[in-house]
Amino acid sequence: MTLSIVILALVTAQRVLELAIARRNTRRLLARGAVESGAGHYPLIVVLHAAWLIGLWALAWGRPASLAWLGVYLVLQGLRVWTMASLGARWTTRILTLPGESLVRRGPYRFVWHPNYVVVAGELAVLPLVFNLPLYALVFTALNAAMLAVRIRAENRALAQAHPR
DSSP: OOHHHHHHHHHHHHHHHHHHHHHHHHHHHHHTTOEEEOTTTHHHHHHHHHHHHHHHHHHHTTOOOOHHHHHHHHHHHHHHHHHHHHHGGGOOSSEEEOTTOOOOOSGGGGTOSOHHHHHHHHHHHHHHHHTTOHHHHHHHHHHHHHHHHHHHHHHHHHHHHHSOO
C-alpha cells in the first residue's frame, strides 16, 4: 500500500467520522430548539467536498507524497480538532443557532470569526499539494471561496439575528 492510499484512506475515514459527529450534534441541537439557516446551499457544500475527495482518489492514487506539505496538512488537522473541541456539542456542518445560547468565544474563536472555514480552505488547498496537484488545489480553492462567500453571509445573518447587539 502506498503512502498516498494511506493518506487518502485516513482523510476519508476522518470525513466520515466528522459527518457522524455533525449528524449527532445536529439532531441534539434541533431537539433543543436550534434554528437552521442556509439549508438551501448545504447540498452544494456536500457535493463540492465529495467531488474534492473523489477527485483526489482518482488523481492522487499512487502518487508520491510531499512530506513538507503533509506536515502543513497535519498542522491544519490540529487546528480542526481545536476548533471542533471549542464548539463541543455545538459543532456541526450546518448553520444552527440556539436561542438563549451565547456565542462561543474560546479557543480559536478568540482570534478568528470563522476558524473552521479557515481550516477547511487550507485543507482543500494543501492536500492536493501533498500530491503535487497545484492546478487541482487552485480549482477547488476557487470553488470553495465562491461557496464560502455564500455560506459566511448566511451564517453571519443567522448569528446577527440570534445575537443582536
